[in-house]
Structures are given as structure tokens and as C-alpha cells.
Amino acid sequence: MTRKLPSPYRPRVLAPILRVPGLDYDVLDELLGYALRRAQVGMFLAFHAATRGMDITPPRFTALVIVGANPGIGQSVLGKVLGIARSGAMLLTNWMEERGLVERRRRPQDARAWGVHLTPRGERVVAAMKRRVIAEDRRRAGVLDARERRELLRLLNKLAR
Amino acid sequence: MTRKLPSPYRPRVLAPILRVPGLDYDVLDELLGYALRRAQVGMFLAFHAATRGMDITPPRFTALVIVGANPGIGQSVLGKVLGIARSGAMLLTNWMEERGLVERRRRPQDARAWGVHLTPRGERVVAAMKRRVIAEDRRRAGVLDARERRELLRLLNKLAR
DNA sequence: GGCGACTGTTATAGAGCATTACAATCGGCC
DNA sequence: GGCCGATTGTAATGCTCTATAACAGTCGCC
Numbered sequence: 001m002t003r004k005l006p007s008p009y010r011p012r013v014l015a016p017i018l019r020v021p022g023l024d025y026d027v028l029d030e031l032l033g034y035a036l037r038r039a040q041v042g043m044f045l046a047f048h049a050a051t052r053g054m055d056i057t058p059p060r061f062t063a064l065v066i067v068g069a070n071p072g073i074g075q076s077v078l079g080k081v082l083g084i085a086r087s088g089a090m091l092l093t094n095w096m097e098e099r100g101l102v103e104r105r106r107r108p109q110d111a112r113a114w115g116v117h118l119t120p121r122g123e124r125v126v127a128a129m130k131r132r133v134i135a136e137d138r139r140r141a142g143v144l145d146a147r148e149r150r151e152l153l154r155l156l157n158k159l160a161r
Numbered sequence: 162m163t164r165k166l167p168s169p170y171r172p173r174v175l176a177p178i179l180r181v182p183g184l185d186y187d188v189l190d191e192l193l194g195y196a197l198r199r200a201q202v203g204m205f206l207a208f209h210a211a212t213r214g215m216d217i218t219p220p221r222f223t224a225l226v227i228v229g230a231n232p233g234i235g236q237s238v239l240g241k242v243l244g245i246a247r248s249g250a251m252l253l254t255n256w257m258e259e260r261g262l263v264e265r266r267r268r269p270q271d272a273r274a275w276g277v278h279l280t281p282r283g284e285r286v287v288a289a290m291k292r293r294v295i296a297e298d299r300r301r302a303g304v305l306d307a308r309e310r311r312e313l314l315r316l317l318n319k320l321a322r
Numbered sequence: 323g324g325c326g327a328c329t330g331t332t333a334t335a336g337a338g339c340a341t342t343a344c345a346a347t348c349g350g351c352c
Numbered sequence: 353g354g355c356c357g358a359t360t361g362t363a364a365t366g367c368t369c370t371a372t373a374a375c376a377g378t379c380g381c382c
């Protein structure tokens with residue numbers, strides 16, 4: 001259980017994409033891609049605010065949740081889930097291990113792959129993170145009623161295939 | 162009209178976020194933020210495919226469209242629209258100028274700020290880009306019917322405030 | 323038993339962005 | 353009319369995230 005905590009997290013996106021009044025947005029207002037981007041930046045900022053001080057990012061959060069729900073997952077699969085290369089998945093796993101959130105265990109049936117597992121501490125930290133993130137996601141979606149929220153989720157999943 | 166073309170564009174996100182069968186996604190499937198992220202990565206890949214060879218990225222495209230629709234815009238405002246710092250807006254403007262797509266013109270009424278304008282070549286290039294991006298955005302949204310597409314756009318804008 | 327596919331690892335490189343500091347200029351105020 | 357805070361573009365620097373490529377060990381299959 002190493003405890004280095006080297007790099008205090010600084011988010012990549014600090015500024016919201018704000019609507020400049022009197023400006024002509026031309027075709028941008030007709031593009032799903034642009035609307036998605038703006039909505040996602042807003043969500044990212046909410047995520048960042050909700051997890052302040054936890055040194056966490058969306059990919060890190062996703063990785064922790066996936067490891068928690070799929071103990072013993074390999075790093076290659078983890079990378080595939082996140083849409084990043086194996087080398088990146090490894091750095092991510094290193095990061096989680098350095099904070100004592102996960103540990104690598106050898107697999108008896110496959111000596112190539114490690115299995116990644118949450119530690120007891122990891123379990124607690126991830127549970128707390130999930131609570132905060134879920135609450136913020138719900139709060140942020142508060143401008144939508146329940147039906148709209150469900151519909152948005154459905155359409156997004158349909159779009160992502 | 163400088164023509165350097167230094168950095169052949171390589172996108173940040175190459176891999177789609179694919180659904181790994183048999184994996185437990187836990188709370189991720191309930192989070193708007195995660196659904197947004199997946200949909201946006203899919204859209205980014207479509208964007209990238211549609212503009213292959215044009216050395217363009219979403220921020221660059223946005224900047225060009227905004228400059229085209231708002232001739233003489235200053236770099237600070239441009240940065241605000243994109244949600245990046247002034248220094249980044251300047252690098253972006255440099256990039257556009259190096260390719261002969263825009264030019265900076267002095268403003269008579271304010272000697273601090275430059276006004277950014279599309280060149281004739283820029284007009285043509287941006288028009289072609291817009292056609293491609295719009296077509297791909299529509300194609301990508303083809304899994305939705307017209308009502309769903311409109312509804313998605315509405316909900317995203319509502320969410321982004 | 324050999325060979326292609328796969329795993330984790332390491333090193334290197336680059337894109338994109340923020341931060342900070344700076345000079346020039348504007349605008350308002352007394 | 354002159355000062356002072358705010359704003360604009362610029363330049364230098366650094367950091368984070370990610371890809372790419374190369375490597376060794378291991379698996380599985382013919």
C-alpha cells in the first residue's frame with residue numbers, strides 16, 4: 001500500500017463553454033456534435049465540483065467502478081472499456097495502486113495477465129465517490145423532469161450504438 | 162499567406178468506447194455523464210472520418226465557423242466561445258493564419274485588439290468543411306428519426322443551460 | 323514443438339491546454 | 353490632462369493525457 005500522492009489534480013477543462021450574447025453561431029446550433037460537446041463540458045464541471053479534493057477524473061472514476069464491479073479484470077480489457085491503449089490502462093492502474101485503491105493479483109490460469117482487485121480501502125473510497133457522483137449527476141439533470149431524463153438517456157445510448 | 166503545414170493531425174481519441182459483452186457496468190449505465198461521454202466519442206470519430214485529410218479538429222472547426230459568421234472577432238472573445246484561455250485562442254489563430262485561412266486586421270477604434278477575418282481561401286475551405294461535417298452529423302444521427310433528433314437537441318441544450 | 327496472438331511493461335513523443343508575466347492600449351475619474 | 357485599473361495580444365514554460373513502438377514472457381492451437 002504505497003502512498004505517494006504525487007500530482008495534485010488539475011482539470012483539463014476549467015472554463016465552461018459559455019454563450020456569448022450577440023454572436024452568430026451559424027451551423028453550430030444545428031449540429032448534434034456541438035450540442036453534445038457543450039452538454040458534456042457542463043457535466044464535466046459538475047463532476048469536478050462534486051469530487052473536489054478526491055483527485056479524481058472521469059476516466060479514473062470509470063476505471064474504479066469497473067474494477068469494483070468486475071474483480072480480477074485484466075488491464076487490456078480495462079483499456080478497451082475506457083477506449084485507451086494498453087499502456088495507458090497500465091499507468092491508470094499504477095495510479096490506483098499507488099493510492100492503495102487496487103491491487104494486482106497473479107492469475108493462476110494465465111501467467112501473462114494480472115487481475116486487478118479493489119482493496120478494502122478502495123471499496124470504501126469508491127462507494128463514497130459513487131454516492132457523490134450519482135447525487136451530482138441527478139442534481140445536474142434537475143432541469144429535466146423524470147421523463148425527459150429517461151428519454152435523453154435512451155437517445156444517447158441509441159446514438160452511441 | 163504562409164504555408165507551413167507543420168503538424169500532421171493525429172486525433173487524441175482513436176478508439177471508440179466499445180461495449181464489452183459480459184461486463185458489469187454498474188452505476189455507469191445510470192449516469193448521464195457517462196452516456197454523454199460515449200455519445201460524444203462516437204460523434205468525434207464520425208467528425209474525424211468526415212474531415213480526414215483536412216487536418217481539422219472540433220475546436221478548429223468551431224473557431225473557423227465562428228470567425229466566418231462573425232468577421233473581425235477578437236481573439237479573447239474567440240477563446241471565450243471555445244472555453245479556452247487567451248493564449249490558446251492565439252495559438253489557434255496562428256494555426257489558421259499559417260494555412261492562409263484567416264488574417265488579422267488592425268482595428269481602427271481599438272489598437273489593442275486584432276480583428277480576425279476569413280480570407281477568400283478560408284471562405285472556400287470552411288464552406289467545404291461545413292458541408293462535410295453537416296452531412297456526417299446527419300448521417301450519424303440517422304439511427305434517430307426526425308422527432309427524436311429534434312428532441313435530443315432540445316434536451317442537450319436544456320442541460321447545457 | 324513451433325508460431326502467431328496476446329499480456330503487461332517501458333521509453334519516447336506530441337497535442338493541447340493552463341499559468342504566469344509582460345508591454346501596449348483603453349477608459350473612466352478626479 | 354494625467355493617473356490607474358482593466359483589457360488585449362503575446363511569449364515562455366510546464367503539465368497531463370495519450371499514442372506509438374519495441375520488448376519479453378506466456379498462451380493456444382495446428
